[in-house]
Amino acid sequence: MADAWRRYWFGHEVLRTRLALWRLVFFGLLAVDFWFVLLPHAPRFGAADFNVSQVPFLDPYLPLPSPGIVGPLYLLGGLLALSVALGVRPRRCLALLAPIYVGVYAWSQSDSYQHHYLICLLLILALFVPAQAWTLPAPGEPPAIRSWALRLVYVQIGLMYAWTGVTKHTPVWLDGTTLDQIVTCEPREHLRWLSGVTGWSAEATLSAASVAVMVGEYLAGLIYLVRPLWVLGMGLIPLFHLGVEWLGLDIELFSYYMIGTNLILLAPDALIERTARLVARWLSPAVRWHRALVEQRPLAEAPARLVAVVAAFSAGAIAFSVPYVGAGTAGALVGGATLFVLWPGNAEARGALRFRAMGVLVAALALGATAHGSGTAYTYYRQWAGFQRRQGDEAEAARLYALANQAAGDAPARHLTLARLEARRGGPAAAVALVEEDLRRQQAHLDSTLASPTTAEAWLARGKTARALADALGFAAELWPAVGRAAEVALLREHRAAALRLAREAFLENARLDPACGAGRMEAARLGGAAGAEGAGEP
Amino acid sequence: MRSAFIVAWIGLQTALPLSYYVGDDAFDERFAWRMFSPVRMVTCQTRFIDATDGLQTTVRAAADVHEVWASLLTRARWDVIAGYARRYCGQRRAAGVVRPVLRVDVVCGNPDTLNRPLCRSALVDGDADGVPDAYREAAACAGLGPRACYHRDCGDESPAACRARLCQIRPVPLDLDLCESDDG
Numbered sequence: 001m002a003d004a005w006r007r008y009w010f011g012h013e014v015l016r017t018r019l020a021l022w023r024l025v026f027f028g029l030l031a032v033d034f035w036f037v038l039l040p041h042a043p044r045f046g047a048a049d050f051n052v053s054q055v056p057f058l059d060p061y062l063p064l065p066s067p068g069i070v071g072p073l074y075l076l077g078g079l080l081a082l083s084v085a086l087g088v089r090p091r092r093c094l095a096l097l098a099p100i101y102v103g104v105y106a107w108s109q110s111d112s113y114q115h116h117y118l119i120c121l122l123l124i125l126a127l128f129v130p131a132q133a134w135t136l137p138a139p140g141e142p143p144a145i146r147s148w149a150l151r152l153v154y155v156q157i158g159l160m161y162a163w164t165g166v167t168k169h170t171p172v173w174l175d176g177t178t179l180d181q182i183v184t185c186e187p188r189e190h191l192r193w194l195s196g197v198t199g200w201s202a203e204a205t206l207s208a209a210s211v212a213v214m215v216g217e218y219l220a221g222l223i224y225l226v227r228p229l230w231v232l233g234m235g236l237i238p239l240f241h242l243g244v245e246w247l248g249l250d251i252e253l254f255s256y257y258m259i260g261t262n263l264i265l266l267a268p269d270a271l272i273e274r275t276a277r278l279v280a281r282w283l284s285p286a287v288r289w290h291r292a293l294v295e296q297r298p299l300a301e302a303p304a305r306l307v308a309v310v311a312a313f314s315a316g317a318i319a320f321s322v323p324y325v326g327a328g329t330a331g332a333l334v335g336g337a338t339l340f341v342l343w344p345g346n347a348e349a350r351g352a353l354r355f356r357a358m359g360v361l362v363a364a365l366a367l368g369a370t371a372h373g374s375g376t377a378y379t380y381y382r383q384w385a386g387f388q389r390r391q392g393d394e395a396e397a398a399r400l401y402a403l404a405n406q407a408a409g410d411a412p413a414r415h416l417t418l419a420r421l422e423a424r425r426g427g428p429a430a431a432v433a434l435v436e437e438d439l440r441r442q443q444a445h446l447d448s449t450l451a452s453p454t455t456a457e458a459w460l461a462r463g464k465t466a467r468a469l470a471d472a473l474g475f476a477a478e479l480w481p482a483v484g485r486a487a488e489v490a491l492l493r494e495h496r497a498a499a500l501r502l503a504r505e506a507f508l509e510n511a512r513l514d515p516a517c518g519a520g521r522m523e524a525a526r527l528g529g530a531a532g533a534e535g536a537g538e539p
Numbered sequence: 540m541r542s543a544f545i546v547a548w549i550g551l552q553t554a555l556p557l558s559y560y561v562g563d564d565a566f567d568e569r570f571a572w573r574m575f576s577p578v579r580m581v582t583c584q585t586r587f588i589d590a591t592d593g594l595q596t597t598v599r600a601a602a603d604v605h606e607v608w609a610s611l612l613t614r615a616r617w618d619v620i621a622g623y624a625r626r627y628c629g630q631r632r633a634a635g636v637v638r639p640v641l642r643v644d645v646v647c648g649n650p651d652t653l654n655r656p657l658c659r660s661a662l663v664d665g666d667a668d669g670v671p672d673a674y675r676e677a678a679a680c681a682g683l684g685p686r687a688c689y690h691r692d693c694g695d696e697s698p699a700a701c702r703a704r705l706c707q708i709r710p711v712p713l714d715l716d717l718c719e720s721d722d723g
Binding site: 112 | 542568570571652659
């Protein structure tokens with residue numbers, strides 16, 4: 001018995017190549033998660049001075065979280081996750097990354113996604129994986145490594161699947177009621193198609209799908225516990241997650257984490273080795289470059305420290321430039337963390353320093369590029385501004401809307417919302433430039449991006465933009481007389497009627513192309529009254 | 540030492556989900572791996588009532604907090620209800636109210652009866668035969684006719700009374716004074 005226990009936990013061997021591939025996929029996704037999914041949620045933390053942690057009896061002793069600290073922690077978390085993915089001192093990065101992820105998750109129940117809890121557990125277990133397991137074996141080194149923590153990763157994932165199966169053991173799941181309520185229109189159409197193919201009733205199809213999900217989850221649990229079943233799981237479990245995506249269920253990046261994890265952790269050793277060779281061939285210049293960097297003579301102690309300091313300063317400066325609240329804190333945290341990760345304590349560390357410094361700088365540049373070049377900052381400020389507006393703090397809402405508009409580049413943003421706020425706060429003159437900017441952006445968007453829609457979705461977007469244009473024209477017609485431009489009002493109303501007609505046509509086209517699920521019919525009906533009223537005066 | 544860690548980890552990962560099934564809070568699924576559970580499908584109406592000095596004033600909690608917390612209130616998350624009560628009672632005491640009283644009326648859909656016809660649709664009885672139209676769906680009645688199926692669920696109760704009993708639950712006792720449990 002004791003032998004079997006020892007063999008199961010302490011004789012568990014995993015190819016280092018497998019772990020390197022998992023590192024690349026899992027931590028790469030984690031960086032995306034930090035920078036694109038979690039970061040826009042940072043303003044929720046501590047909003048209206050309210051918070052409940054995952055451990056409520058600690059609340060009296062915990063400080064209130066705030067966007068100014070959670071945002072920088074998310075930025076740093078992404079940088080560390082990408083550094084792990086790139087193979088930059090994974091264990092040292094994890095020593096910072098795990099407390100950041102687990103700490104922010106534990107700090108607030110506002111984050112209730114169960115897969116975030118799973119990531120917390122996996123990050124904690126990753127701390128116990130030996131440092132050399134994360135890197136590819138050098139020539140002459142053993143290709144596999146024994147790790148009880150990696151076995152526990154498998155068991156943890158297995159337990160999660162099995163408990164998820166237990167959840168489905170109720171009549172309301174097994175008869176398809178719950179699935180029926182989860183799915184929205186498009187997935188429902190997929191299921192209708194499936195019932196057409198099988199010849200079953202819609203109820204029977206839903207029930208069969210529900211039973212299959214439950215059985216699949218139990219099976220997935222078992223597969224992770226029993227190594228000879230891995231290959232079966234590699235084929236089956238990703239299909240289950242693809243099905244979840246096909247049904248359109250909103251679980252952020254969970255399916256992608258699990259598809260990647262299942263494919264890599266459950267693949268046969270031979271397939272992993274073949275894939276690794278293939279990847280190495282594709283990336284051969286990078287591999288050669290990496291080897292050249294790593295195999296150079298170690299730097300002397302003083303220059304090595306200088307390299308670490310310069311890299312830390314550079315990464316910190318990039319983080320300092322991000323357009324988020326707490327950029328100063330982000331700069332300091334990223335700089336400090338980079339120094340901690342790169343600090344060359346011994347000859348081995350000095351030898352790998354050039355590669356590691358390059359890796360962290362690549363991660364920092366990615367941080368800067370996503371912060372400045374994606375729509376994340378716009379979402380971050382827009383949602384925050386909306387909350388402040390609903391709370392009645394118009395001054396703060398206006399300040400945040402202005403930042404959102406600034407982050408939106410040249411795309412339509414929230415100029416009209418800000419104009420309405422400014423008109424209330426500072427009078428009509430304060431709003432004129434904003435309305436004009438909104439009109440310009442909506443019209444440009446209609447004339448360029450949405451000029452020739454071909455899909456139902458694009459027609460819907462065209463309809464919504466035309467309606468937004470009509471809203472802006474309507475507000476301008478109200479505003480202009482107060483700023484001495486009453487003569488333009490008739491023309492504005494004419495343009496508004498045309499925009500409403502355009503919106504209506506686009507919505508109806510959406511409904512024609514997607515009669516089952518297109519929102520166009522409902523949008524056109526909502527528009528009906530307004531368009532009709534405007535159209536009544538037309539020649 | 541490593542074996543002890545493994546045993547502790549697996550023990551915790553067994554005990555935490557198990558505690559959900561043996562506990563009495565069906566609405567807090569955080570550590571139980573209940574993805575896509577029926578509980579997630581129901582919503583609750585959560586109304587805080589300031590009952591200080593025998594008055595009954597509705598407290599607009601959802602407007603006081605971020606939408607994410609308001610959403611957790613509509614999912615009857617007890618920690619959030621208690622957290623809001625702690626804050627509200629503290630504010631009332633700071634405003635000079637010596638003995639604030641706060642109650643909460645939480646009415647949720649019953650996750651165990653989501654599949655009953657009466658709990659899935661509005662109480663419409665178009666043909667006025669005393670049996671809600673939802674019972675015309677034969678599939679949910681497993682071969683029973685509408686009247687027999689209704690009788691199975693409700694006996695002789697009126698649809699409204701049956702719905703309140705069968706389809707709704709109140710996870711928090713209405714007479715609980717949330718400020719009292721917060722007294723320090």
